[in-house]
Amino acid sequence: MEGLMGSYFTPAVPMDFGYNYRLGAYLERYLDGLKEKKILGVRCSGCGKVLVPPRMYCGGCRLRLEEWVELGTEGELVEFTVGHVSMSKGRLSQAEPFTIGLVRPDGAALPLLARIRGADPAALRPGMRMRAVWDPDAENEYLVLSHYEPA
Amino acid sequence: MGEGKKDFRVVSGAWELSGFNFRVEGRGMRLMMRGMKEGKFTGIRCGSCNMVYLPGPFYCRKCLVEIDEPVDVSDHGTIRSFTATMSDIRGNPLAEPQIALMVQLDGCDSWIMGVLRDVDWREVRIGQRVKVRWKPPEERTGSLQDMDCFEYE
Amino acid sequence: MDDKVAIVGIEYSQGDDLGLTRERLCFRTVRGVLDKLGIDRHAIDCFILASNDFLEGRTISNVFEDGPVGAYLKDETKVEMDGINAVVYGALRILEGNYDTAMVIAHSLCGHQVSPYLQVQYSLDPTYDRQLGLLNELSGAALQARAYLRSRGLDEGWLDRAAAAALANGAANDMVTRSLDGADESKVASSSYLYEPLREMHCYPPTDGACAIVLASAGRARELTDRPVWIRGFGSSIDSYYFAGRDLTRSASAADAARRAFAMAGISDPASEIGLAEVSDLFAYQAPLLAASMGLADADEAPRRFAEGGFGKDARLALNPSGGALSAHPVCATGAVRVAEAFRQLRGEAGAVQAGEPRLALAHGQDGLCLQQNTVVVLGI
Ligand SMILES: [Zn+2]
Ligand SMILES: [Zn+2]
Numbered sequence: 001m002e003g004l005m006g007s008y009f010t011p012a013v014p015m016d017f018g019y020n021y022r023l024g025a026y027l028e029r030y031l032d033g034l035k036e037k038k039i040l041g042v043r044c045s046g047c048g049k050v051l052v053p054p055r056m057y058c059g060g061c062r063l064r065l066e067e068w069v070e071l072g073t074e075g076e077l078v079e080f081t082v083g084h085v086s087m088s089k090g091r092l093s094q095a096e097p098f099t100i101g102l103v104r105p106d107g108a109a110l111p112l113l114a115r116i117r118g119a120d121p122a123a124l125r126p127g128m129r130m131r132a133v134w135d136p137d138a139e140n141e142y143l144v145l146s147h148y149e150p151a
Numbered sequence: 152m153g154e155g156k157k158d159f160r161v162v163s164g165a166w167e168l169s170g171f172n173f174r175v176e177g178r179g180m181r182l183m184m185r186g187m188k189e190g191k192f193t194g195i196r197c198g199s200c201n202m203v204y205l206p207g208p209f210y211c212r213k214c215l216v217e218i219d220e221p222v223d224v225s226d227h228g229t230i231r232s233f234t235a236t237m238s239d240i241r242g243n244p245l246a247e248p249q250i251a252l253m254v255q256l257d258g259c260d261s262w263i264m265g266v267l268r269d270v271d272w273r274e275v276r277i278g279q280r281v282k283v284r285w286k287p288p289e290e291r292t293g294s295l296q297d298m299d300c301f302e303y304e
Numbered sequence: 305m306d307d308k309v310a311i312v313g314i315e316y317s318q319g320d321d322l323g324l325t326r327e328r329l330c331f332r333t334v335r336g337v338l339d340k341l342g343i344d345r346h347a348i349d350c351f352i353l354a355s356n357d358f359l360e361g362r363t364i365s366n367v368f369e370d371g372p373v374g375a376y377l378k379d380e381t382k383v384e385m386d387g388i389n390a391v392v393y394g395a396l397r398i399l400e401g402n403y404d405t406a407m408v409i410a411h412s413l414c415g416h417q418v419s420p421y422l423q424v425q426y427s428l429d430p431t432y433d434r435q436l437g438l439l440n441e442l443s444g445a446a447l448q449a450r451a452y453l454r455s456r457g458l459d460e461g462w463l464d465r466a467a468a469a470a471l472a473n474g475a476a477n478d479m480v481t482r483s484l485d486g487a488d489e490s491k492v493a494s495s496s497y498l499y500e501p502l503r504e505m506h507c508y509p510p511t512d513g514a515c516a517i518v519l520a521s522a523g524r525a526r527e528l529t530d531r532p533v534w535i536r537g538f539g540s541s542i543d544s545y546y547f548a549g550r551d552l553t554r555s556a557s558a559a560d561a562a563r564r565a566f567a568m569a570g571i572s573d574p575a576s577e578i579g580l581a582e583v584s585d586l587f588a589y590q591a592p593l594l595a596a597s598m599g600l601a602d603a604d605e606a607p608r609r610f611a612e613g614g615f616g617k618d619a620r621l622a623l624n625p626s627g628g629a630l631s632a633h634p635v636c637a638t639g640a641v642r643v644a645e646a647f648r649q650l651r652g653e654a655g656a657v658q659a660g661e662p663r664l665a666l667a668h669g670q671d672g673l674c675l676q677q678n679t680v681v682v683l684g685i
Contacts, residue, residue: 015168016166023159023161051549084498089169092421100438142436162431171417172416172417176325212371215334
C-alpha cells in the first residue's frame with residue numbers, strides 16, 4: 001500500500017460556459033448614443049443626481065428614472081491608476097503600463113471608468129479637465145467612447 | 152407584458168473556469184482499481200462501526216473518524232435497484248435497451264453501479280443475485296473498465 | 305446582548321498551500337474542534353458551511369462537503385459569503401430557540417486550486433464592466449487606495465510601511481504560514497506594481513485555509529467550556545453595487561455595520577471600549593480605513609499610527625495583531641478566522657501575538673468590490 005495515504009488525483013476539468021446577456025433598454029440607448037458621440041445619463045427625480053451609465057432605478061431613492069440627459073463630452077478626472085498587469089480568467093499577466101481613470105462627465109453625478117491616453121501619468125491630477133475621444137469603428141461597441149485625454 | 156415581440160440586444164459573455172487545479176482523494180479509488188486488475192474488489196472498513204465502503208473514502212461519514220483498513224469485497228452481489236435505458240443521450244432509440252444496476256456486493260455496505268447484459272430488461276427484479284463478468288486478464292489495465300458488466304449468478 | 309450565544313471552540317489553519325484536498329482539510333478542521341471540546345458530531349445540532357461555488361469549481365458545493373464536516377444526516381445549510389456571516393447566521397439559529405449548538409465551517413483553497421480573483425471578476429456587471437474589461441478586483445482596489453492616500457495626505461511609502469507593519473504581525477503569528485515572512489519595508493517597496501499605487505505585497509496573498517467555530521446557547525456553552533466567549537452584538541450593511549458612485553476614502557457600509565453591532569452590544573464609545581479589533585484588510589490601506597470608518601480610531605491619525613506599529617499588541621487598541629488578511633486570505637474563511645483570532649485573544653490563548661487582556665473585541669469580514677459589504681461581530685468575556 002506504499003504511498004497511498006494522503007495521495008490525490010488532479011484531474012483536468014473543462015468548465016467554460018458561454019452566456020447571452022440582454023442589455024436592457026437603458027444600456028441599449030446609452031450605446032446607441034455613443035454612436036452619435038453623445039454620452040447619455042438619466043436624472044433621478046428624487047435626489048436630482050444624473051446617473052451614468054444610465055440605469056432604470058436609483059438605489060438610494062428607489063425611484064424609476066425617466067428623464068434622459070445628454071452629458072458633456074468633457075469632464076473632470078476623479079482618480080486614476082496605472083496598470084502593470086492585465087487579468088484574464090482571473091489570472092494576472094504582465095502588460096505594458098496603461099492608464100485607466102474615473103472621469104466624471106460634465107452634468108453627471110458619477111464618473112465613468114475609461115482608458116486615459118495622451119498624458120504622462122505623472123502629470124495627471126484629480127480635477128483635471130478631460131475630453132472624450134471617439135472611435136466610431138470600434139469593434140467593441142462599448143469602446144466607441146475610446147478613451148479620455150487631457151482637454 | 153403586452154409590448155409585443157421585441158428584439159433584445161444581447162452581448163455574449165463567458166465564465167471561463169477551466170484553470171482549476173482540483174485535488175480528488177485518491178486512496179480508495181486507487182485501491183479499488185489496483186484490485187480490479189487482479190479481478191477483485193478492495194474496499195475500506197470503518198474500524199468503529201464496521202461499515203464497508205467501495206470505493207473507500209478516507210473517513211467514515213457516520214463516525215467522522217479516519218479509516219484506513221483495506222478489506223476484500225466479493226464480486227457477487229444483490230440488485231438493489233435498476234433502470235432500463237431506452238435511448239441514447241440525444242433521445243435516439245437504442246437497438247437494445249441497456250440495463251443499469253445498483254448492486255450491493257457481498258461484504259460491502261455501499262452500492263456500486265454497473266451494466267447488466269444477456270438478460271431481457273422486463274425480467275430484472277430487485278433482489279436478483281448477480282456476479283461480475285471481468286474482462287480477460289490480459290485486457291485489464293487497472294481501471295474501472297476492467298469490469299465488463301454484471302450477469303446473473 | 306447579554307449572555308445568550310457563546311463561541312465555545314475554534315480550530316483553523318491557513319497557508320500558501322496546505323497540500324490537502326478540500327475534503328481532508330474540512331475533516332481535519334472539524335475533527336480538531338470536536339476533539340478539543342471532547343464531543344462527537346452528534347453533539348452538534350446544525351452545521352453551517354461558508355464557501356464560494358466559483359472557488360470550489362462546482363455548484364451547490366456544500367453537498368460534497370457535508371460528509372467530511374460531519375453533517376451526514378444532519379441539519380446543514382450554506383452561506384455563500386464570507387464566513388463571518390455564517391457565524392452571525394449560527395448565532396441567529398441559536399437565538400431562535402430550536403438549536404443549542406451550531407458548527408460553522410468556512411474554507412477555500414485559493415492557495416493552490418484557483419485564482420482568488422475569480423469570485424469578484426464574475427460578480428462584475430456582465431453587460432457593462434465585463435464588456436469594457438477595465439475593472440477587476442485589483443484595479444478597483446488601486447483606485448480606492450489612491451483616493452484614500454490622497455484624502456489623508458499620504459504617499460506610496462506609507463503603503464509600504466503599512467504593509468510591512470501588517471506582515472510583521474503575521475510573521476509573529478504561528479497560525480499564519482505565508483511565504484512572505486520577514487517582509488520589511490524595502491522588500492515591500494521592491495515588489496512589483498500591479499496597479500499603481502498597489503504593489504504585489506500591498507495585496508492579500510492567495511491562501512488555503514479552513515476555520516471551524518462551535519457556537520452554543522448559554523446553558524450548553526457552560527457545559528462545554530468554563531471559558532465561553534459571548535457574542536455581544538453583530539451587524540451588517542451593504543453599499544451600492546456601483547463602486548464609482550461611492551466615497552472610496554471611507555466605507556459607509558462598514559460604519560453602518562459597526563453602528564448596528566455596537567448598538568446591540570450596548571457600546572456607546574467604541575474607541576475606548578473595544579480593546580482588540582481583527583479586520584479583513586485585503587489591501588494595505590484597508591485596516592486604518594476600516595478602523596476609522598467603524599469609529600475605532602481617528603481618521604487622520606489612524607493611517608500614520610498603523611504604519612508606525614502604534615496599534616500593536618501593547619497598544620490600548622490592538623488592530624490585527626494576527627497579521628490580518630494581508631498575511632493570509634483564504635477567501636470565505638477570512639472573516640471567520642478574524643472571529644477565531646478574537647476568540648483566542650479574549651481567552652488569553654494567542655501566544656506570541658497575545659495583545660494584553662482584552663475584554664471586548666471586534667471581528668470584521670467583507671465581500672464584494674472595494675469594501676462593498678461588511679459584517680461586524682462584537683465578542684466579549
Ligand atoms: Zn435618487
Ligand atoms: Zn464508522
